[in-house]
Amino acid sequence: MLELRDISFRYGALTVTDSVSLTVEKGDALGVIGPNGAGKSTLLDLMMGTKVPAEGSILLDGEDISRLAAQKRAELGIARAFQVPRPFHGMTVFENVLVGATLGGRRPERGTYDHCFAVLEQTGLIDHAQDQASSLRLLDRKRLEMARALATRPRLLLLDEVAGGLTEMECQSLIGTIRQVAASGVAIVWIEHIVHALLAVVNRLCVIDQGAQIANGAPREVIELPKVKEIYLGTPE
């Protein structure tokens, strides 16, 4: 479905993404790990269209979307949940979700109400639907990030460290939701530091270090690779 071909991105002389190639198929849940500053979030920016690659191309269903603006990609079925939740604080939780459903989903407003309520039920936010988004606690803000993204009826959902900062119990409930989403046929690309959360969901794992992809494959095998252990978990003394 989504294919990255030799994608590079630079800030001036600094190479943040170094010719990364990867594919995400329908039904895939791809985990992305790597140390801080490895260029993981940039990878999502490139997929979403908030950054434009210096080299290489991004294909969605075989069509080149490398230079397509974010809102066009949203219409094509890519959605993203941010690492730091960015709710529309002056709107209610329901209206936040409605933005994704009507504008991203390109549907008339009234026709999306039931879908919005379904997404709110699914993400456990239905009891907060009428609350101002600014009044939510962290877990609910993270859920709202996901709810808004899901409301666009994405085919590909990009998750950026959505489990960070949560307690173990909160994390488990979030994992449950993401599993459901994956099971419903939405492809997922999930960046996460909390590896056990990732391993509970993904069917493939990709490791990024200094902008380059150093491993990609079955999660249990990738995590056992010596070079991955060395880079990601630190060199044993």
Place this chain on the structure above:
Amino acid sequence: MSGYSITRISRYHYAVGPALLLVLAALIALPGFADKATLRLATEMAGYMALAIMWNLLAGYAGVMSIGQQAFVGAGGYAIFMLAGSAGLPLIPSVVAAGVIAAALAIPVGYILFRLNGAYFAIGSWVIAEIFLLITAQSDRLGAGSGLSFPTAVAKTFGKSDERAALFWWIALAVAVVAIATAYLWLRSSRGLALTAMRDDESAAAGLGVDVVRNKFAVFLLAAAIAGMVGAVLFLGKLRISPTSAYDINEWTASIIFIVVIGGIGRLEGAIIGTLVFFGLRSYLADFGSYYLMALGVIAIVMMLKMPKGLWGFVYDRTGIEIFPMRRNIVRSGEGRP
């Protein structure tokens, strides 16, 4: 079905609607009981209110920090002097045409400005308004630096002095009502959902499918059209126009920013409350001469520090009251209205 539904209005709106209609009826009847000076003040207020509603849409919602709206006010003013004055065309179509001309000018202006971001956009919009002033001051047909007077012969066809005041008041009122109604319907629709999302977080909105630039451009064109019509009616009332008065940044932009900040930026009601407060302050402080502007400045700064959401934002945060209902209230099946 999900067992939930949406209602846009609360019970008290059944009283707000008729109350607004009563106010409108009283305003239409105003020439029946107000003198000429009051009508002129009311005309000015209506014009300012329309500009403030639009600046609030621009800066408060769309994130378009224009400090060059005087370009379109001035263009509309000159347009009415040429169309209704020199060419002798009928008045009301000429006012509408002034709005259309201002919006047409906004297309190339926006095309240039929307390549700039943030502070650069603001400065760019001001520079363009100054260019409008310079071009006008060079044009002999527009009376160059000294400006134009509205032909007395044409003005007389609008009636005697107090009949004219009434006519101009009704036009200004119509422009203000159009501005409020358009802004309200816009904000209530799914385009408004996009604008409100942009107000809160532009890039998150883009990521959810909001076409940010297109929405900004649309609001910019609407604001230019309204500014053109406001310029037309207010300069008609003055019967004189000159480049410095037409493109006056203090009059047409700084005062308007004050109104929006005081009233509450990012809330439709804010611009209306702000206009009332501004004119109240102005009539009260006018006796203090040049201290008047200083006092306005101090009030604006204190408001920004102590009440950053303005008067209406303060009220809304505590009560949730909306004069113009926009919020989507959720009702579980079997429950009444909240």
